[in-house]
Amino acid sequence: MTSLRSTNAASPRRSATSKKVLLTVFGWSVALVIFFPILWMVLTGFKTETAAIADPSFIFSPTLESYQAVQERSGYVRFALNSVAVAFGSTLLALLIAIPSAYSMAFLPTKRTKGTLLWMLSTKMLPPVGVLVPIYLIFRDVGLLDTRTGLIIIYTLMNLPIVVWMLYTFFKDMPKDILEAGRMDGATTFQEVFFLLLPLTLPGIASTGLLSVILSWNEAFWSLNLTSSKAAPLTAYIASFSSPEGLFWAKLSAASTMAIAPILIFGWMTQKQMVRGLTFGAVK
Numbered sequence: 001m002t003s004l005r006s007t008n009a010a011s012p013r014r015s016a017t018s019k020k021v022l023l024t025v026f027g028w029s030v031a032l033v034i035f036f037p038i039l040w041m042v043l044t045g046f047k048t049e050t051a052a053i054a055d056p057s058f059i060f061s062p063t064l065e066s067y068q069a070v071q072e073r074s075g076y077v078r079f080a081l082n083s084v085a086v087a088f089g090s091t092l093l094a095l096l097i098a099i100p101s102a103y104s105m106a107f108l109p110t111k112r113t114k115g116t117l118l119w120m121l122s123t124k125m126l127p128p129v130g131v132l133v134p135i136y137l138i139f140r141d142v143g144l145l146d147t148r149t150g151l152i153i154i155y156t157l158m159n160l161p162i163v164v165w166m167l168y169t170f171f172k173d174m175p176k177d178i179l180e181a182g183r184m185d186g187a188t189t190f191q192e193v194f195f196l197l198l199p200l201t202l203p204g205i206a207s208t209g210l211l212s213v214i215l216s217w218n219e220a221f222w223s224l225n226l227t228s229s230k231a232a233p234l235t236a237y238i239a240s241f242s243s244p245e246g247l248f249w250a251k252l253s254a255a256s257t258m259a260i261a262p263i264l265i266f267g268w269m270t271q272k273q274m275v276r277g278l279t280f281g282a283v284k
Contacts (some may be wrong), residue, residue, distance in 0.1 A: 005227070014168075018193075032204060044264045045254035052250040054145045066254040076237065076258055083233035083262075085148050087216040090155035091209050099205075102167035103193055107179065117168065120161040128221050139226060155216045162215070163208055170204030171197065210270050216261045234259035 040184065042217050044052050046062040105113050105143045136145075144150030174197065198205065220235040229235055238259050259275070 019194050042257050044250055045257045046145075047250050047253075049248055049250045052253070059143070066250040069251055070241075070254050070258065075195065079232060079234045079237040079259075080262065082148060082151075082216055082231055083235075086151045086155060086231070086233055087213045089152040090159065091212040092215045093152060093156045094159050094212055095205065095209055098160060098163040098167050099198075100192070101164050101172050101281070103197065105164075107173075107176065117165065119191075120164060124161050130223060135148035146227045146230045148234075150226055151231055152228065154222050155219060158219065158222070159212045159215050163212055166208040167205065170201045170208075173253075174200060190209070193196045206270075210267075212247075214263060214267065225227070 043060075045066055046064070047055070047060055048063060048065065051060050105117065123248050139145045139150050144153070156215065178194055179196060182196050187196070196269055217233075218235070220239070223235045224239055227233070237250070238255050241255050266279070
């Protein structure tokens with residue numbers, strides 16, 4: 001009788017352990033599938049052009065000739081500085097616009113608030129090519145083509161709906177009693193936002209800013225169509241290795257690795273803040 005009870009008690013534990021093992025294996029499998037293209041790109045950058053095309057394997061003699069050719073062809077640093085300026089500049093501008101917008105929608109809603117939020121999100125469904133011609137003509141007429149300012153403006157407009165939605169969600173989860181207590185103590189709207197709301201929602205604001213930086217860094221469509229040389233970021237730098245003579249896979253992989261390395265390192269260093277911000281308000 002005692003043996004039967006022990007067997008029955010051990011069965012759920014074995015089942016839970018088996019599920020945990022299966023979930024772990026599944027998670028690692030998904031991670032490897034997602035990471036494999038990045039790994040393949042990095043390895044291809046250390047091959048010769050001949051090996052990159054004719055020898056698609058993990059066993060090869062590594063060489064730095066592709067990286068040297070990339071460095072000799074164009075200035076990586078100039079493109080990287082453009083990416084940094086545009087990504088962080090557009091993120092800062094988007095936050096400056098989105099914070100008061102999300103505050104008013106979260107704490108001073110009207111009957112049109114939900115409709116406005118849905119309309120803002122619907123603009124992300126519009127293909128960028130559909131508005132390329134009018135934006136290009138406007139930028140040409142006001143002198144914003146091939147400028148960092150032009151890219152900062154267009155990237156801000158591109159990311160603003162997502163930034164507003166995320167901040168609206170974070171602000172909506174804030175207890176209104178805290179803000180009402182501040183009003184009772186005589187706090188102005190600026191003091192209420194700056195001294196109460198922002199410190200309490202800082203994890204959410206940080207994760208929103210990090211996501212905006214990543215989206216701006218990876219944006220290629222607008223950078224290829226609105227820049228040529230002066231303000232071209234790293235996405236345009238990568239595209240420059242596709243020429244009428246063909247694709248140079250080893251050099252293209254080396255250029256791509258150099259372009260994504262900064263944002264990968266940045267994302268790895270800030271992953272805790274991003275996860276903390278994205279789960280902000282999930283547990284009350």
